[in-house]
Amino acid sequence: HLGGAGDSDAIDYSVHEAWNEATNVYLLVIYYSLFLYFRNKRKIMRIFTVPPTAEAPSEPNFYDSMKKIRLRQQLEMYSIGKIVTLQNQAPTVWVF
Structure with missing residues (x-):
């Protein structure tokens, strides 16, 4: 029946849509973490340096x-x- 082919296209579309949303979320997280890193770079690097x-x-x-x-x-x-x-x-x- 032809409805099955339409359903698989709908599933493919929803997978692509979910993938786009997920990658958008990951990109937002990466951009936000880079923003915080460059804003607080001195404080963050102070954590990893061993004081003499x-x-x-x-x-x-x-x-x-x-x-x-x-x-x-x-x-x-x-x-x-x-x-x-x-x-x-x-x-x-x-x-x-």
Whole structure:
């Protein structure tokens, strides 16, 4: 019967109409959120930035001192290894 074809066209039209309304609502929400973001950008960005703490300068000093201690240990072990290898070498005897 021909009424069924007309009903499917009506359904298609209502789907398109609902889709248009939904996209309009989404666009309005996006525009409104962008408006609020640019209006309150400084306040919003302040939420995501971490305020500097008083103990921040001590951390790099701690890590720097640990690096220096580790470097000193490595240099000491290297020099001790050089001394030990020089002591363990057989003396060279020159025969003329």
